[in-house]
Amino acid sequence: MAASDLAILADVKTWLAGSSGIGSTDDALLSRLITDVSGAITAYLGRPSLTPRTLTERLDGNGRMRLFLSHYPVLQISSLAIDNVAIPAAAPPATGAPHPLGYLLEPWDGLPPGRPQALDLFELSFRRGRQNVVAAYSAGYAVEGEGATVPGAPGPYNVSVGAPFGPWASDAGVTYADGVALTAVAGTPDAGQYNVSSGVYGFAAADAGTVVLLSYGFIPAAINNACIEWVAERYRYRTRIGQSAQTVAGQQTASYSLKDIPDFIRASLDPYRSVVVG
Template sequence: MAESYDLVSLPDYKAYMSISQNTDDNKLRYLITAISRAILTRINRPSLLPRYFTDIRDGSGEKAFFLRNWPVTSIVSLTIDGVAVPSAIAGDGWRSTAFGYVLDAPDMEPPGKPQMLSLKSGCYAKGRQNICVTYMAGYQTTEVINVRTMPPYSISLSESYGAWAKDISVTDVDHNLLTAVSENPLSGQYVASAGNYLFSSEDAGRECSITYGYIPADLAIAAMDWIADRASYQDRIGYSSKSLGGQETISYLVKSIPDFVQPILQQYTNVVQTC
């Protein structure tokens, strides 16, 4: 995608709208970025792709709170008054009496839901901006594949939940991490591009797990429909209706957010309060 926060790519939008010519590409790129930013602002989420976040909040004596972004895939660190808190899962989880945190299991199918970070055998001490948690969150999935045994040594992902948007990692059955390169992969390397992965001939037949970030399909379609609506507005700026030769009148529905987009955005809207 052209911008890291774009919800759709230009090729995907043009394919969706059956556009073959390139004369409006610059305008469409601008609209894709503008509408993507409008959607992220509307749903109150800074990003949908996997990345690190840090939440800093006031402690009020509670035993749990919701993290602001989801789905959360890992906790990097949690501190209370500057003191590191360990994971309770490292021991016996809730059966243990040891002090530590427990993260709700993620709902990896979109839209997902916010997750609570709970404390076991303790509570979040009262204080001003004394709780700091860093974590990884965003829509991602993993597909298990076998590299082709004959050239080209490539595979295309199924992208069941939505279009590929970000490469995260490729590992083999022994959990060895393969290295991403820009071209001409050697053994243990790969090239990732728009949902297609190219491997070396030396890795032919190798079983791998590919983890990647994606934009949920329903949200991407909502973005494309809104982009199309905005693109058509150029021919009717300022008009709410138009008369066709006095024979009939076409009325336009002019709203800040199209009605057909709003229900989808609602599913992804963040209502978790920060404090």
């Protein structure tokens, strides 16, 4: 499975199974189709990644007090500079009080598909210039701080993510309820450590009964389903290459779409296409 895949082989095979089932003969073919279709979807959406990643972006100053970053949903701004001058973050003011000097990001509501978020300046402006605004930030679909309790003895001490908006795709860290971070390990965890595979987090017996907060990237369900269905469509297409219709026993005619992207796939993806805001 490639890191950029938007679906897993088991889900595609479940979709294809029907009443006749599907074996493992074509696993390599289906895996290749998943990777190919995932790339096509990413290109169509105009997004380099759907899961959280760190980005550094240079933008043209517009002389105004607001601009929009290219990638969303934005999770956090690490730094902002204008004409090589660092700009501080401005905490939201108390009710009725003026905004303090600095920048403030419009928060994401946590729900996909999301939209471009405003980055506002107070007592300043994005001075006009070519690539004179540099923003470092993290963006991508993520659940942050999902609460869970590590099971008690005798174990196993595993927690599965809730994944309310789509399947787990990447780990973004675990903390205790007080904010102290746990360390990710590949092997068996000790106290204060965890491991993770496919959305299942494993902990040490020493942490049994402890409340933890899980953060992770996810693939929005609509995109995940679109990938599964498009792969299935391409897989079935090989038995009817170039056919737009087929008559069975001279009585029943089946019609097939030959569009580059099936309409039902496009309808699922369009709300997630990257939108450029001036």
